[in-house]
Amino acid sequence: MKRFRGASIVLGLLLLGACSKDADMARPEEALFVPVVPAGWPAPPQRADNPLTLASVQLGKALFFDQRLSLGRGISCGSCHLPGQAFSDTVALSAGVQGRLGLRNAPTLANVAYHPLLNRDGGAPTLEQQVLNPLFDEAEMNAGPQQVVDLLRDDPTVSALSLRAYGRPFDLYVLTRSIANYERTLIGGTSRYDRHLLGDTNALNAAEKRGLQVFSGAGNCTSCHGGFDLSDHGFHNVGASAPQAEDNGRERITLDPADHGKFKTPTLRNVALTAPYMHNGSLATLEEVIQHFNSGGADHPNKDPLVIPLNLTSGEQQDLAAFLRSLNDESPLDRVP
Ligand code: HEC
Numbered sequence: 001m002k003r004f005r006g007a008s009i010v011l012g013l014l015l016l017g018a019c020s021k022d023a024d025m026a027r028p029e030e031a032l033f034v035p036v037v038p039a040g041w042p043a044p045p046q047r048a049d050n051p052l053t054l055a056s057v058q059l060g061k062a063l064f065f066d067q068r069l070s071l072g073r074g075i076s077c078g079s080c081h082l083p084g085q086a087f088s089d090t091v092a093l094s095a096g097v098q099g100r101l102g103l104r105n106a107p108t109l110a111n112v113a114y115h116p117l118l119n120r121d122g123g124a125p126t127l128e129q130q131v132l133n134p135l136f137d138e139a140e141m142n143a144g145p146q147q148v149v150d151l152l153r154d155d156p157t158v159s160a161l162s163l164r165a166y167g168r169p170f171d172l173y174v175l176t177r178s179i180a181n182y183e184r185t186l187i188g189g190t191s192r193y194d195r196h197l198l199g200d201t202n203a204l205n206a207a208e209k210r211g212l213q214v215f216s217g218a219g220n221c222t223s224c225h226g227g228f229d230l231s232d233h234g235f236h237n238v239g240a241s242a243p244q245a246e247d248n249g250r251e252r253i254t255l256d257p258a259d260h261g262k263f264k265t266p267t268l269r270n271v272a273l274t275a276p277y278m279h280n281g282s283l284a285t286l287e288e289v290i291q292h293f294n295s296g297g298a299d300h301p302n303k304d305p306l307v308i309p310l311n312l313t314s315g316e317q318q319d320l321a322a323f324l325r326s327l328n329d330e331s332p333l334d335r336v337p
C-alpha cells in the first residue's frame with residue numbers, strides 16, 4: 001500500500017489527477033494519508049472500519065467547508081471552527097442557521113483524534129457520530145439528511161472522491177466517515193513549548209520558563225492539563241458555573257447528579273487563539289481564566305478538590321499567562337493537500 005505524508009503536496013495532486021479517470025470503482029489500494037505526529041506522541045488511534053486514506057481526508061476537508069451542509073446553505077463546519085483560530089470560534093456562543101445561538105462555546109478541533117469521547121459533556125462516542133450533532137441540531141446546521149445527500153451526490157468532486165474513498169456513491173455513511181477522517185488529521189504539537197521539550201533551550205524566554213514552573217508546580221495545572229495534549233480528556237467541575245446553572249454538563253449524559261457541572265478538560269494547545277474560554281465562553285481572556293483558578297472558582301458541591309485558592313503572586317500569574325501564550329502551533333493544523 002502506498003504511503004502518503006501530510007507535507008507532500010505535489011504527490012497529493014498527482015494522485016488526485018491520476019484517479020479521476022477510473023473513479024467508478026472502489027480502490028482498496030487507495031493511498032493512505034499519514035499525519036505528521038510529533039516526536040514522543042502516541043500514534044493517533046485509527047478505526048479499522050474507516051482507514052485514513054488520502055481520498056477520504058480530501059473529501060472530508062471539502063465537506064467541512066461546504067455551506068451546502070446547512071439549512072439555508074449559509075453555514076459550514078468551518079463557520080464555527082475557524083482554521084485561523086485553531087478550529088475554534090471567536091465568540092462565546094456561535095450563531096448557527098438563522099442566527100440561532102447554541103448552548104456552548106465551540107472548542108478547538110486540534111488533536112480531537114485522541115479524545116476518547118467528544119463534546120464538552122462526552123456525549124458523542126466517536127468522531128463519526130459527532131458529525132451528526134451539528135448537522136441536524138436546529139441551532140447549528142439544521143440540515144435535512146436526505147436534502148444534503150440529494151444536493152451533493154451529483155457534485156463531480158464529491159462523487160469521485162466518495163467512490164475512491166469508500167467505493168460507493170455519496171451518502172450519510174460517506175459524509176460522517178470522511179469528515180471524521182479529516183478531523184483526525186488536525187494534529188498539533190509544533191509550538192515553542194514542544195521545541196523546549198526537545199531540548200532547544202532558547203525556545204522559551206525567561207518569563208515563559210518561570211510560567212512553566214508555575215504551571216506544573218504551585219498552579220497544579222498539570223493534574224488535569226498534563227500529557228502531550230495538555231489534557232487528561234476527563235471531566236471535572238472547576239467551579240466555572242453555579243450549582244443551579246442550566247447546563248448540566250456531563251450529567252446530561254450519565255444522569256448522575258454527581259456529574260452536574262462537569263466538563264471535559266480542554267487542551268491548552270493554541271489556547272491564545274481559542275478565546276473566549278470555558279464551556280460557555282464566560283471568561284474573555286487568559287488573565288481572567290488564571291484569576292478564576294487562582295481564586296478557587298465558584299462554590300459547587302461537585303467541585304474538584306484540586307480547584308482551591310492558589311495564592312499566586314501577580315508576577316506568577318503573568319508568567320503563567322506568558323507560558324500559555326507559548327503553546328501556539330507554528331505549523332498549520334491542516335496539512336491535507
Ligand atoms: C453553529 C456553530 C457550529 C457548527 C456549524 C459546527 N460546530 Fe462543532 N461545535 C460547536 C460547539 C458549540 C461545540 C461544543 C458542543 C458541546 O460540547 O456540546 C462543538 C463541538 C464539536 C466537536 C467536539 C470537540 C471536542 O473537543 O469534543 C467536534 C469534533 C465538532 N464540533 C465538529 C464539527 C463538525 C464536523 C461540524 C460540521 C459538520 C461542526 N462541528 C459544525 C459549534 C459548531
Ligand code: HEC
Nearest residue numbers: 219221224236240263264265266277278279289293304306
Ligand atoms: C481539576 C482539573 C483542572 C485543574 C487543576 C485545572 N484545570 Fe483548567 N480546565 C479544566 C476544565 C474541566 C476546564 C473546562 C471548564 C469548562 O468548560 O467550563 C478547564 C479550562 C481551562 C482553560 C480554558 C480553555 C478553553 O479553551 O476554554 C484554561 C486556559 C485553563 N483551564 C488553564 C488552567 C490553568 C492555567 C490551570 C492551573 C492554574 C488549570 N487550568 C487547572 C480542568 C482543570
